[in-house]
Structures are given as structure tokens and as C-alpha cells.
Amino acid sequence: MTxxxxxxxxxxxxxxGVLVIMACLLLLAGCASAPQVSPATREALPDRVKLDxxxxxxxxxYQCGPASLAMVLNAGGRDASVDALIPQVFLPGRxxxxxxxxxxxxxxxxxxxxxxxxxxxxxxxxLAAGNPVVVMQNLALPAWPLWHYAVAIGYDLPDExxxxxxxxxxxxxxxVARFDATxxxxxxxxxxxxxxxxxxxxxxxxxxxxxIADFESAQGNRAALPAWQALAERHPDAAMVQFALGNAxxxxxxxxxxxxxxxxxxxxxxxxxxxxxxxxxxASREGDLQTARQALDRAAALPGxxxxxxxxxxxxxxxxxxx
Amino acid sequence: xxxxxRLLSPLLIAALVLGSLPVAAAPAPAGxxxxxxxxxxxxxxxxxxRAKIREILARDDVQQQLLAQGVSPTEVEARVAALSDEEAxxxxxxxxxxxxxxxxxxALFAVFVILLVTDILGLTDVxxxxx
Numbered sequence: 434m435t436x437x438x439x440x441x442x443x444x445x446x447x448x449x450g451v452l453v454i455m456a457c458l459l460l461l462a463g464c465a466s467a468p469q470v471s472p473a474t475r476e477a478l479p480d481r482v483k484l485d486x487x488x489x490x491x492x493x494x495y496q497c498g499p500a501s502l503a504m505v506l507n508a509g510g511r512d513a514s515v516d517a518l519i520p521q522v523f524l525p526g527r528x529x530x531x532x533x534x535x536x537x538x539x540x541x542x543x544x545x546x547x548x549x550x551x552x553x554x555x556x557x558x559x560l561a562a563g564n565p566v567v568v569m570q571n572l573a574l575p576a577w578p579l580w581h582y583a584v585a586i587g588y589d590l591p592d593e594x595x596x597x598x599x600x601x602x603x604x605x606x607x608x609v610a611r612f613d614a615t616x617x618x619x620x621x622x623x624x625x626x627x628x629x630x631x632x633x634x635x636x637x638x639x640x641x642x643x644x645i646a647d648f649e650s651a652q653g654n655r656a657a658l659p660a661w662q663a664l665a666e667r668h669p670d671a672a673m674v675q676f677a678l679g680n681a682x683x684x685x686x687x688x689x690x691x692x693x694x695x696x697x698x699x700x701x702x703x704x705x706x707x708x709x710x711x712x713x714x715x716a717s718r719e720g721d722l723q724t725a726r727q728a729l730d731r732a733a734a735l736p737g738x739x740x741x742x743x744x745x746x747x748x749x750x751x752x753x754x755x756x
Numbered sequence: 757x758x759x760x761x762r763l764l765s766p767l768l769i770a771a772l773v774l775g776s777l778p779v780a781a782a783p784a785p786a787g788x789x790x791x792x793x794x795x796x797x798x799x800x801x802x803x804x805x806r807a808k809i810r811e812i813l814a815r816d817d818v819q820q821q822l823l824a825q826g827v828s829p830t831e832v833e834a835r836v837a838a839l840s841d842e843e844a845x846x847x848x849x850x851x852x853x854x855x856x857x858x859x860x861x862x863a864l865f866a867v868f869v870i871l872l873v874t875d876i877l878g879l880t881d882v883x884x885x886x887x
Contacts, residue, residue, distance in 0.1 A: 495858040521835060526825030529856025533843035534835065541838045569857055572881045574874060577867050579882060582857040602884075611878045619855065646793050647840035673800075677793040707791040714790055738799050739791060 467593050467610040468553040475590065478561045483587035483596060484508070487565045489603035490515050497600060498522050498530025501567050501582040502538055504598055505626045508565050511542050529580060532569065532622060539626045540651040545660055547633040547644045551621030553613060555635035560588055562634035564625040568597075571618035580619070630659035638668050642677065649677075654684035665694070672702030679711060688719055699731070706735040710743050717750055725750060794841075811841040814848035821851050 487508040492500040492515075499518040506513040522530045522538040539546035549555045549566065559566050566585040573579035583599035593609045616623075625633050629648070632641065641664055649657035661678040668674050679694030695712035698705055713728030729750060732743035815836050822832050839847065847854070875886040 498857045501857075520828060520831050524822070524825045524827065524856060527856040527858070529858030531847070531851065531854040531856050533839055533847050533854070535857075537835065537838035537840075537843060541834065569855070570881070571855070573871055574880060577871070578855060580855040580857045607881065608878065611881055614879050615881050643797065646797055647842075650794060650840065651838045673796070676796065680790065680793050683790060707796045711790040742791075 468613045470557065470590070471554055474554045474557060478557055478590070480591055481587070481589045482560045484560065484563060484565055487584065487586045487598065489598045491601045495528045496523060497582045498535055501584050502535065504584045505565050505567055506539070506542050506544060509544055509626055509628050511544060513542050530582070535567070535582070536624060537651070540648050543652060543656065544626045544628055545644055545648045546624050546626050547636050547641065548624045549633060549635050551623070556585060556623060557588055558635040559625050559633060560585060564627065564633060566623050566625055568616055569619040569622040570615040572615050575618060629656060630663045632663050632667060638664070638671050638674065642673055646677065649681065654681045657681055658685055670701050672698045672705045672708060675701060676705065676708050676711070683715060688715065691715055692719070704735060706732050706737050706739045706743065709735070710739050710746070713743070714746060722750070722754070811845045814844045815839070817848040818844055818851070821847070
């Protein structure tokens with residue numbers, strides 16, 4: 434091998450190597466193109482939205498989680514500082530904050546976290562409805578992740594841009610294609626935090642029920658009651674919503690209200706055995722034995738996990754009447 | 757020695773049983789109460805009893821893990837309490853794999869160059885000066 438043959442080969446190899454790396458990267462990351470907005474959404478939404486009432490909190494090292502939470506909680510009227518949130522959500526061992534605890538911390542602060550569908554349309558709908566959205570991004574590549582939380586506060590459809598409160602930068606304008614590439618790496622994870630009684634624009638009734646039920650488990654029936662009330666107003670025919678509303682009313686001492694909600698639940702879905710069962714149990718406690726018997730009969734006739742309980746309650750009702 | 761263990765074993769067994777009682781008792785509906793909302797939701801999502809028990813045990817597990825990650829003991833209980841059953845199970849099963857939003861890159865120089873290129877291509881968003 435002589436020295437003067439090598440250099441051109443090496444040069445070719447280098448170029449080839451760069452090309453291979455580029456090809457791999459493109460395969461790995463996919464091409465950055467602006468996400469499509471469905472025509473219906475585009476029709477329904479304003480061209481530009483900016484939420485000016487979302488305060489900015491700059492993150493200190495690693496603390497984009499607590500900072501993002503403080504921004505949405507303050508925007509919703511909660512008085513939570515970044516310093517107070519750090520011990521509630523930050524994980525020292527991971528030098529970051531994980532998704533389940535982001536949601537849990539919203540609950541602790543008395544607001545309901547709703548995961549929104551992982552679609553660009555849903556993000557725009559929430560912003561147009563006035564709800565700032567916490568998004569999780571991987572700013573780098575899957576192999577060397579750089580996980581980051583930011584708060585989306587606005588968009589501009591003609592300009593194809595989004596406005597984010599992110600890191601140390603308030604109102605940072607990002608190109609939508611670039612944002613979507615980084616957001617897609619978290620499976621487009623995003624949520625809104627709303628005061629009980631306010632509902633998200635893009636979340637379906639089943640997901641909303643689950644979100645409010647989880648909030649109720651953490652914060653109690655009284656705190657969740659306005660949320661159930663609002664959901665029942667939006668979906669008056671959803672049996673499960675009426676049932677949950679009945680339970681929350683019963684737990685806060687509103688017997689007649691609870692009975693009305695259980696009735697609405699069983700009207701909406703005559704197959705809802707727990708609805709009949711709770712209607713029967715509550716009616717018998719309030720002394721309305723005729724309603725109680727009818728409702729327990731319906732519950733006892735429906736197969737499922739509540740049938741045994743319904744039969745037992747029905748039998749004991751008859752016994753009491755005989756005594 | 758044998759005598760000591762004969763003396764100790766029943767005590768230990770009793771302690772274990774008593775200690776696990778609240779866990780076993782937790783999911784059962786309290787006496788004459790109405791059917792709860794989450795009970796119905798869980799039944800609708802065809803969740804088996806076993807999965808339910810695993811979720812209850814998960815909270816204990818998560819508490820230990822959070823302590824190990826440096827969360828202060830005064831905070832840990834309230835943090836776990838605010839998790840939903842599903843979230844507690846997620847945390848218990850794969851806390852170390854969950855992405856933690858931190859926005860700090862711990863990468864080498866080679867990676868730096870690659871990320872610089874992908875930033876310019878609009879695939880990533882690491883260096884603000886590329887725009």
C-alpha cells in the first residue's frame with residue numbers, strides 16, 4: 434500500500450459515511466412535515482389564538498415540570514408557586530418529573546387534569562376554547578432523549594406556528610412541523626388542567642368520566658360535584674354521568690337530587706344495574722318503599738356483578754315489611 | 757433458641773396478618789353503602805379482581821420507589837394518594853422507563869453534531885441558535 438493512492442478513497446468513504454448517517458437519521462426520525470388539520474376543524478376554529486392570561490414561570494435546572502404546572506394552575510386561578518410544586522412533583526433520583534405525577538399534582542391542587550387525544554386538532558381546539566395545554570416533547574432524538582414539558586398558549590394557522598411558554602423563554606414561536614416532530618416522540622402526550630365545573634373541548638364523554646372519577650377519588654365528592662354537574666349538563670343522556678352525579682349528590686347530603694339523577698341514569702340506560710340498585714337502596718332509606726321495590730326488582734333481574742347484592746336487598750326489604 | 761422461635765413465630769404471624777388486613781379490606785364496599793362510581797367503571801373495563809389487588813399493592817410499591825428516588829418522607833404519602841389506580845400501577849411497573857421531563861441533554865460531542873444537523877433539518881429542537 435502506498436500513501437498516494439489512499440486519500441481519494443478516504444475522501445469517498447467519508448462522503449459515503451456522512452450520507453449513510455443522514456439516511457439513518459431520516460429513517461429514524463421521519464421527515465418533519467406540518468401536521469394536517471382536518472377541514473372541519475379549520476372551518477370551526479379562528480385563524481389565530483393567543484392566551485394572554487397565562488403567566489410565565491422560567492424553569493430552573495431540570496424543573497420544566499413544576500414550572501409548566503405552575504403556569505396552567507395559575508391560569509386556572511390556583512395560587513401555586515414553582516417552589517411549592519417542586520417537592521410535590523419533582524423526582525430527585527430521575528432529575529425530572531414523570532407523567533403520572535404531573536397529573537396527580539394537578540389533582541392535589543384542586544384542579545381536574547384531562548388527557549387530551551394525541552392529535553394536532555385536539556391541541557388547537559383546546560387553545561381555541563381558552564385552555565392552555567401542557568405538552569410533553571422529546572426535543573432531541575429517540576436514542577438520546579431530551580424530555581421536556583412546555584405550555585402551549587397559542588397558534589397561528591396561516592403562519593403554521595405555535596406559541597409556547599417553554600424553558601426560559603416566554604411566548605416562544607415555533608414552527609408547527611418542528612413542534613410536531615418533537616411532540617410525536619412522546620406519542621403526542623398532552624393535558625389540560627381545569628377547575629371543577631369547566632370541561633375540555635376535545636375530550637370524549639368516557640375519558641371525561643374517568644378523569645373526573647380519578648379526581649373524585651383523590652379530592653372527595655364535594656370537590657368533584659361541580660364537575661359532574663357540568664358533564665351532566667353537556668351529556669344529559671349519558672347514563673354513567675347521571676349515575677356518578679347521583680353518587681356525588683348522595684355523598685354530599687342531597688337525597689332528592691341523588692334520586693333524580695339515578696332516575697335519569699336508569700331512563701337513559703334501563704340496563705344499568707347499579708343505577709337501579711342505588712335508586713332502590715336510597716328510596717328505601719328515604720321511606721319510599723314502592724319505588725324501592727320496583728327498582729330493586731329491576732336490578733335483581735339484570736345479570737352481572739350486582740345481581741346477588743340486589744336480590745339480597747330485595748329479600749331483606751320484604752322481611753322488614755313482614756315484621 | 758428453639759424456644760425463642762416458638763415464642764416469636766406466632767407473634768410475627770399475627771403482625772403480618774394484622775398488617776395486611778387493611779389492604780385486603782380496602783376494596784370491599786363498606787356495609788350498607790351504595791355502589792360507588794369507580795366500582796362500576798372498573799367493572800365496565802372488565803378489570804379482574806387480581807388486577808384490582810395488584811393496583812392496591814402498587815401504591816405501597818410506588819411509595820418505596822419514590823423514597824428511593826429521593827422524595828422526602830413527609831411528601832411521599834400525599835404524592836401516592838393523588839395518583840389514580842391506573843397511574844399507580846404504571847409507576848409501580850416501570851418507573852425507571854417512564855420519560856422524565858427535565859430538558860437537559862447529557863450527550864457526547866458526536867451526538868451534539870448529529871443533533872445540530874437534525875436541528876437544522878427541523879427534526880429536533882435542541883439548540884435555539886439554529887433558527
